[in-house]
Amino acid sequence: MTPAVRFAPSPTGRIHVGNARIALLNWLFARAHGGSFLLRLDDTDLERSTEAYAQAILRDLEWLGLDWDRLERQSLRLDRYAAAAERLKASGRLYPCYETAEELAAKRAGLRAQGLPPVYDRAALTLDAPARAALENAGRTPHWRFRLDPSTVTWTDLVKGPVEIPTGSLSDPVLIREDGSPLYTFSSVVDDIDFAISHVVRGEDHVSNTAVQWQLFQALGGPVPEFAHLGLLVGAKGEPLSKRFGALSIEALRAQGIEAMAVNSLLARLGSADPVQPAWRLDELFAGFDFGKFGRAAAAFDVAELKHLNARILHEMPYDAVAARLGPALDGAADERFWLAVRGNVASLDEALAWWRVLKAPLAPRLEEPEFLRQAAAALPEGPFDGDTWGRWTAALKAATGRKGRALFHPLRLALTGREDGPEMRNLLPLIDPERARARLRGETA
Numbered sequence: 369m370t371p372a373v374r375f376a377p378s379p380t381g382r383i384h385v386g387n388a389r390i391a392l393l394n395w396l397f398a399r400a401h402g403g404s405f406l407l408r409l410d411d412t413d414l415e416r417s418t419e420a421y422a423q424a425i426l427r428d429l430e431w432l433g434l435d436w437d438r439l440e441r442q443s444l445r446l447d448r449y450a451a452a453a454e455r456l457k458a459s460g461r462l463y464p465c466y467e468t469a470e471e472l473a474a475k476r477a478g479l480r481a482q483g484l485p486p487v488y489d490r491a492a493l494t495l496d497a498p499a500r501a502a503l504e505n506a507g508r509t510p511h512w513r514f515r516l517d518p519s520t521v522t523w524t525d526l527v528k529g530p531v532e533i534p535t536g537s538l539s540d541p542v543l544i545r546e547d548g549s550p551l552y553t554f555s556s557v558v559d560d561i562d563f564a565i566s567h568v569v570r571g572e573d574h575v576s577n578t579a580v581q582w583q584l585f586q587a588l589g590g591p592v593p594e595f596a597h598l599g600l601l602v603g604a605k606g607e608p609l610s611k612r613f614g615a616l617s618i619e620a621l622r623a624q625g626i627e628a629m630a631v632n633s634l635l636a637r638l639g640s641a642d643p644v645q646p647a648w649r650l651d652e653l654f655a656g657f658d659f660g661k662f663g664r665a666a667a668a669f670d671v672a673e674l675k676h677l678n679a680r681i682l683h684e685m686p687y688d689a690v691a692a693r694l695g696p697a698l699d700g701a702a703d704e705r706f707w708l709a710v711r712g713n714v715a716s717l718d719e720a721l722a723w724w725r726v727l728k729a730p731l732a733p734r735l736e737e738p739e740f741l742r743q744a745a746a747a748l749p750e751g752p753f754d755g756d757t758w759g760r761w762t763a764a765l766k767a768a769t770g771r772k773g774r775a776l777f778h779p780l781r782l783a784l785t786g787r788e789d790g791p792e793m794r795n796l797l798p799l800i801d802p803e804r805a806r807a808r809l810r811g812e813t814a
Contacts, residue, residue, distance in 0.1 A: 371403035372566045375429075375436075376556065378410045379422035382617040385669055386571070386601045386609065388432060389635040393598065393659075394569045395434045396636060400654040406563055407436035410556070411443045412549050428618040432628050433650050440563070442555050449550040452558045452588055453543070456514065461587050462543060464510030465492035466503045488513070488539035512544035514554070514584065521579040526596035526659040528572070533579035541580050557581050561590030569659075572597040596659045599639050604670035616671070625716025630678035639667030646681045648689060679715040693717060698724055709795035726785050727799045733808040734782040740769065741783050745809035751802030758794035783808050 375391040377383055383391070398405040407429065411417040422441075429436070442449075456462035467475070476486035492513070495503075504510070516535045525531050543554035550558075560568065568578075575597050585592045601609055609616065621631060629648055636653045637644045640661040647653055687704040694702045694717065702724065710723045735741060747764055749757055762780070766772055781793055784805060790796070797805070807814035 369566055371398050371401050372406065372564055373398045373403065373569055374406040374408050374560070374563065374565050375434075376408040376410045376559075377425050378413060378416075378552075379418060379425055380413060380416040381421060382619050383425055383428050384609075384618065385616045385621075385631070385635065388428070388618055388631065389601060389638065390570055390598070391429060391434055392432065392632055392635050396650075396653055396657050397567065397569065397659070399650075400657045403566075404437045405434075406438045406440065406565070408440045408559060408563075409442065410552060411441055412446075412551075412555060414443070414549070417443070424619065428622075431618065431622060432632060438563070440559070442550075442559065445555070445559070445562075446550070448562065449555050449558055452554070453512065453550070456543075456587060457512075459587065461515050462512050463493060463515060464500065465513050465542075466495070466500070466508045466510050467492070468508075485537060486539075487537065490515075490540065509546045511542050511546050513540040514543050514580070514587075516540055516580065516583060519583075521582045523578070523582070523592075523595060526567075526569075526594060527599075527662050528575075528597055528664050531575065531578075531597075533576060535579055535583065538576065538580065553577055553580055554584065557584040557588065557590070560593060561585065561588060565593050567594045567596065569596045569598070571600050572664075573600060598662060599664055599666045601638070601669045602666045604668055604672070606666070606668065609669065616669070621674075625718045626674065626678050627681050627717075630674060630681050633681070634669075634674050634677055638669060639663055639665070644673070644677065646677055646684065648681065648685060675715065682714055682716070682720075683712050685711060690717065694720065697721055701728075706799055709799060710791050713791045723791070726787065726790075727796065728801075730813050731786050731808065732813045733784070733811060734786050735811050736779040736782050738811060740771070740779055741809045741811070743769065744780060744783075745806050748802070748806055748809065753798040753800070753802060753805075755794060755798060758797045761797075780809075783811075 373394040375394050377387055377391075395405050397403070407426075409417075409422055409425070411422065453462060472488075475489065479486045492510075493515075500510075516538060518536050520532050520534045522530070522532045541551075541553050543551055545551065559565075578595055578597070582592055603609055614620065618631070622628075629650075630646070632650060632653065633647045634644055636647075636657075640663070642656065642661060687707045690707060691702075691704075694707060697717075698721070706724065706727075707720070710720050714720045714723070744761075744765055747761065747768065749761055762776060766776055769776075777793070781787065781790070784793070784800060785796065804814045
């Protein structure tokens with residue numbers, strides 16, 4: 369079967385690494401097998417959903433390189449959910465309930481106090497028409513629950529293997545709120561049927577939802593998709609990430625100078641048997657992609673590992689992969705020679721821009737042993753400099769002064785770059801204007 373998958377974020381905030389991992393694995397699965405990828409905005413929560421967040425989600429996915437074949441919004445499909453709800457009411461599977469939130473909380477508390485699971489008691493099913501009318505006349509507006517069949521839902525999960533969920537341990541889920549808006553459990557199934565979704569790939573926190581949705585698929589007469597429930601992401605020490613998602617939003621990582629392919633390279637392999645390796649294109653991640661390689665345990669997301677991977681990607685990134693971003697930032701003046709000179713010493717593109725300023729903008733030099741530097745300035749060859757200039761110059765200085773090692777090279781680096789360390793000077797010197805280099809060696813800001 370050619371897979372059809374979906375990623376369905378709610379536009380109530382920025383997407384974080386956990387969301388991005390689910391989006392990426394759906395996308396990889398679809399693209400690796402010639403399938404389709406649906407982006408669906410689950411925006412039925414009208415109070416919290418905003419267009420600003422919706423647009424931010426689109427930008428974040430575009431930055432990651434995850435294109436979609438179709439974009440849908442649940443807020444534009446309310447008529448489809450209403451029609452499906454009427455079908456469930458007609459079949460007796462959707463029934464009105466009139467308890468307030470406070471009354472339901474009291475029921476749950478009472479059950480817990482008795483050591484019982486807080487499962488809804490289906491009291492609303494005992495109400496006859498006059499009783500319901502009396503409640504509505506008193507101002508009660510019903511919410512609507514889906515009546516579960518007492519059975520055990522079983523499926524073979526692409527990640528977890530055989531799964532069994534006895535529905536008797538679950539409360540009849542609320543599908544329609546008092547205001548008439550559908551909840552995720554319901555609208556998601558209607559959409560998956562309408563858009564012929566073949567595989568639902570999501571986090572293991574949705575496993576119990578799957579048992580409910582399995583019965584919903586059957587009640588609505590739709591085919592049941594295959595499921596893959598992935599272990600959740602945790603911190604490097606096993607701590608929950610939920611309170612740290614602000615720092616781990618895709619927006620925040622981008623602002624820190626993290627490369628999109630560093631994020632993709634890490635998230636594509638976390639929790640799987642395949643080692644994490646730097647990739648420069650998304651199609652490099654297709655090879656051997658298989659949900660069977662992912663373990664059931666939580667996967668550890670380590671920011672330090674991401675930053676290390678980011679540096680590895682930059683250190684080997686060809687110029688044509690970065691030229692479109694580097695060139696405009698430097699008014700089109702950067703070239704491949706500059707990138708190859710500095711890439712091995714940067715952990716972000718911003719650091720490359722900083723090296724450009726070191727080489728091309730006025731700099732107050734750091735002088736160590738001024739007398740030696742004046743001698744070095746006098747011995748500096750005429751321009752233009754090339755890849756051999758540094759070697760010829762320092763060899764001459766070594767012969768003239770007897771200096772070698774750090775005593776020879778360190779004062780020159782400090783004066784020319786103002787930095788204690790960095791890219792090899794034999795690669796940097798050809799990028800510095802000869803007159804600027806002489807001025808810095810003389811202690812002048814240049």
